[in-house]
Amino acid sequence: MTERRTYSYLGPAGTFTEAALDQVAEARGQDWRPVHNVGEALADVLEGRSHAAMIAIENSIEGGVSTTQDALATLPGLRIIGEYLVRVNFVLVAPHGTKLEDVSVIAAHPVAYAQCHGWLGEHLPNHAHVPAASNVASAIGVLDGSSPAQAAIAPPNIVQHYDVDVLASEIGDNTSAVTRFVLVTRTTMPPDPTGADKTSLIVELPHDHPGALLDMLEQFSTRGINLSLIESRPIGDALGRYRFVIDADGHVADERMADALLGIRRFSPRVVFLGSYPRADRRIVQYPDRYADDVFVEARDWLRALISGEPEA
Amino acid sequence: MTERRTYSYLGPAGTFTEAALDQVAEARGQDWRPVHNVGEALADVLEGRSHAAMIAIENSIEGGVSTTQDALATLPGLRIIGEYLVRVNFVLVAPHGTKLEDVSVIAAHPVAYAQCHGWLGEHLPNHAHVPAASNVASAIGVLDGSSPAQAAIAPPNIVQHYDVDVLASEIGDNTSAVTRFVLVTRTTMPPDPTGADKTSLIVELPHDHPGALLDMLEQFSTRGINLSLIESRPIGDALGRYRFVIDADGHVADERMADALLGIRRFSPRVVFLGSYPRADRRIVQYPDRYADDVFVEARDWLRALISGEPEA
């Protein structure tokens, strides 16, 4: 009999985060623990209440989720072990019997509200907006009467959890919008490389060193490593001081990535390794032959021989 | 008799944006037009309702203001002509007679609420939070009874506009927090260089070109130009496609900056010049002698002479 595991996620049931957790095979049949925000989810992990937490890290429209990025940058002891993509679209829901023409006030999380700007302008040009704390809280408020709104913007799978009518579907302005989630545990060994991996880092730059960003990027480019994400976040102590959130193609078990990490570590006053893990899209990482593992191994053998004074092969 | 000018800003009276506009000498005694968001402010400018708009562009804690960055990236015809810094701190206000121990529900804009996390945890550990649409709307809701909250988080100069009691001051976690604002007009000639200028750009990278970010940064570094801001923003059409928001030290009238802009333009599929304007901190830009204007002029003279076949001096 194996121990049950707990997974924290931004709840309640019905959120996009729950849809991400739904993709984790090992999480099926385990305990799912809804929390109110990223901070709670990560605290659950760090304090042992949960085995892992699913958190949103980037949205294709809105960009990086700053609270997640800042939490990962400052809380030691965490590691990303998986990545999941959820297509983001919205429905307009209301209590049974509501008609679209009845709707004058709409409850919506501000981010969701912004992403439905076009549809709302066309179909409900005279509505008012009441901000809600989450994409599901909006619907709950409408249902229990705690919100003055007649309808709520919510994720499509809200209908599996709440008894609502869908007044309109696919109301998001961008039909290809996607949110990227990561599954986070306490520090552990990285999962085995699959050939389709990414490595996440947070890197601070030496501040007395102009051109430092260029130097950092060269650590990757001179090893044939592509970056799929680079975002700056303020360190917070002064304007103009940034840390960089980076996703690099490849796994720390790849020689070229290990070598790049050594270069970054030597140069950065502070670097956080967030993990190497399989990419959500399972796309195999391509790189020039000259950065293959055996090239690194051969070079080390060569160096060892020349230091020991052996004649060249 | 000169014509009166209108300035749009995120209202109502009492916001940090109003405090920024208060720093603009030319705006004194003119018409100030409060609006609800950045989009409205920029539309006022583009459609001729206002001469200029004051908008927040970066916060030392939260980072770049994405809605502002995305609006400047996508709306043609705008130009930044000035930069202003406002120290950001908060007060807890309530209707006359309210005591701190009466407060169980707090109205606050989510960003302001997040920045007061420490003080609230210490002094009001059991409070509930009601999100408000702005830093002033929070106080208005408490005053007019439309919010269930007993107190509101607001900017310090709220007291000049509303009849409230201050229950606590300087309740922000970070006492050195600063927000950076810019004054935006329709496209116009850049103000004259002052020696203490910055140039703002938004640059998209060619997507079929690995190492493109490195190439872009080199356009600046090879001309001795320091970047005080570099932020990535998703272009929004797919994960992994970014544009970069850049503040570079110097003015487009500086030879080295003009040369860098030419390099950027040749390389980028899309570059938006947002303006060259005096820095808020009035700090003179330093650069190596080899990038001085006369070095550029001398090189052009040399090239002209050698093409014309003149003997060397």
Next chain:
Amino acid sequence: MTERRTYSYLGPAGTFTEAALDQVAEARGQDWRPVHNVGEALADVLEGRSHAAMIAIENSIEGGVSTTQDALATLPGLRIIGEYLVRVNFVLVAPHGTKLEDVSVIAAHPVAYAQCHGWLGEHLPNHAHVPAASNVASAIGVLDGSSPAQAAIAPPNIVQHYDVDVLASEIGDNTSAVTRFVLVTRTTMPPDPTGADKTSLIVELPHDHPGALLDMLEQFSTRGINLSLIESRPIGDALGRYRFVIDADGHVADERMADALLGIRRFSPRVVFLGSYPRADRRIVQYPDRYADDVFVEARDWLRALISGEPEA
């Protein structure tokens, strides 16, 4: 009746330099003036005795001709207007009636001698070597008895000028050896671009600037310009101080080359422009589209418009 022109070349008749001059259509039927060395040839040009001088600048086996490189680096007022390739091979010649087995002493210019090392070792293992001042002086000495040698190493076309027997042909070790010559005049306008041009420069590096060589190379690489030659030569004042002899693909009339030259000039304490001229191999220069002339022109138009405050197109 046009004026006759004089061309200086390393003589006497029969040298490889004469074979190079033979390729110059405009020189046919003009006065050819044999000289003893590169210094004399360039002095003829500078002092007006000759219209142009043909001089060897690089050999595929020996590398750059240092005396030529150093002369071009230090003598102001010269310009390269054309490039010519001569295949370099050698014959062993002797007075009529000499047999190979009679040969025990060989006259040869030291460079030619070194290039026939293999053949001599195989066919005349016990010979002695008498150094000669040029590839033709070797044969003259053997013919007029001023040299103790019985045979001489000489260029193949020696037989058109001197009455000698050829004891062996193609005795050079490397059958694809080539020498590159340039035709040099006083400073003049560069010949028109042909699409298959090269530009020759001599560049000194700032000595208080580590990484200066990297910076110089980037001036070319960031404009898509390939270098077909880069050689270092000591400046001569101290060990470790070098100037670089550079051949870059393209013409100073190309926008990307003009821009690179401006960059080099701004950075180098001393740069000598030796000329833009058609390549001997007439190979059209390839470069990425993003460095085409119209890209540069468009960028300048864009910059001009934004400085003048014109709305974007």
Next chain:
Amino acid sequence: MTERRTYSYLGPAGTFTEAALDQVAEARGQDWRPVHNVGEALADVLEGRSHAAMIAIENSIEGGVSTTQDALATLPGLRIIGEYLVRVNFVLVAPHGTKLEDVSVIAAHPVAYAQCHGWLGEHLPNHAHVPAASNVASAIGVLDGSSPAQAAIAPPNIVQHYDVDVLASEIGDNTSAVTRFVLVTRTTMPPDPTGADKTSLIVELPHDHPGALLDMLEQFSTRGINLSLIESRPIGDALGRYRFVIDADGHVADERMADALLGIRRFSPRVVFLGSYPRADRRIVQYPDRYADDVFVEARDWLRALISGEPEA
């Protein structure tokens, strides 16, 4: 009783190469073997006739000695173990009783002859030149009558070996001219690092890779390593194909140098490690703190810990 060792050098006695060998403490009292050229000297070492060979590698006026560079590039099994500097100047010598006004023909090695151009033009403007095979052969020819010359250009210490009169001293044009020599053995362990070391390499560039030279230089610059020598030499198979002769500050036992060598090896189709050895000038190598050995060690420890899943310190 220890075994006697043999040292080969460009003879005969009296050459600058002998003066270099004279600086080698371990060579005193051993067997010194004069040879005719660099090829012979290196063959002595490779075939076991000599323990080591002293060979000239660079002259501050003439630049790299191409035959030495090409021999080191192509002969496997050699290693440089020491570096020596000899100040290069010349005397004009003649048999006893000769007066300067008697001199009309001068015997001289062509390189020496070129370096005395100024003095000869001033003091013997009408002389003729007879080339000699070495700086000492010139004097021998004059003494034994095998040369038609009345005087010879030779190194100053010729007087210790031959019975000649010195007609003039310090006749070289450049009074600070220096030649750099290296002591070469069969492949062996590098001597221990002294803090004032250099590392010599010969590197070929991948020919299908534009910007390869830039990439190679970055391997050094991104580890804070300065290059005191970089010379190109034709590979010899075609115009435009070069190998680079490099002297880098530091020892292969330095972490930053070992790391740079690994980078070079991974990238270059052929790299020859010629050795790490003490600099002739004993100048301590300076480098930024961030490239110190312990920074490399610390980064490796960090990487090892994060791969093993250990919590961060």
